[in-house]
Amino acid sequence: MHAAWLVGLGLWLGCGSTPTTTQSESADRSGTPPSVSATAAAADASPNYLWSFDNLRLLVDANLVVQDSSSGNIVLRLATKDSQPGEEWKTFDVSDACCQQYTYGTLHSLYNTATPASTGRITSSGEQVLPWRAFGLMGKMLPTKRQLIVRRQADSGQPAYALFEFVFPGPQ
Helix, strand or coil: CCCCEEEECCCCCCCCCCCCCEEEECCCCCCCCCEEEECCCCCCCCCCEEEEEEEEEEEECCCCEECCCCEEEEEEEECCCCCCCCCEEEEECCCCCCHHHCCHHHHHHHHHHCCCCEEEECCCCCCEEEEHHHHCCCCCECCEEEEEEEEEECCCCCEEEEEEEEEECCCC
16 A cells, blocks of 8 residues: 655746747746746747646655646646737656756757657637646656746747746655
8 A cells, every 4th residue: 555645736936047039927936937938030929828726736655656646737828818829838858957058949959859748739819728647747756847838830930939847846
């Protein structure tokens, strides 16, 4: 029999610096973390989303391994009614990387060449619900880090990206 902990997440971690050729958005600890946005051309706008937890609960065993009975979602919503929506999202297990070092080229390469944990299309400007499983957490030991990249094809014909980084801690 495994001991189990219910990990209620109230965490936030955003990328603390702005990569080259990008704009960064800021927030405080009570809301959405900073995100890194990257565009190929100064006139292009990156996708602009806020996120929140929707009853996210990770159940882990005595070894801090995430169990199948975990539940909940991370929800993306446009920051304002005039925000640029994305067209697609991907999640990545990149525990050895940190977005503070990312340039536009790094984000572009990661999005197009790394193997995602999950991917999805964005077909409306409504809330985008990403279930906990989309972050590739099942069977993984906590703490662990995941990145979410939202892409849109910008007016210049080049893709624009918004990057979010999440740290999922173990029980405190």
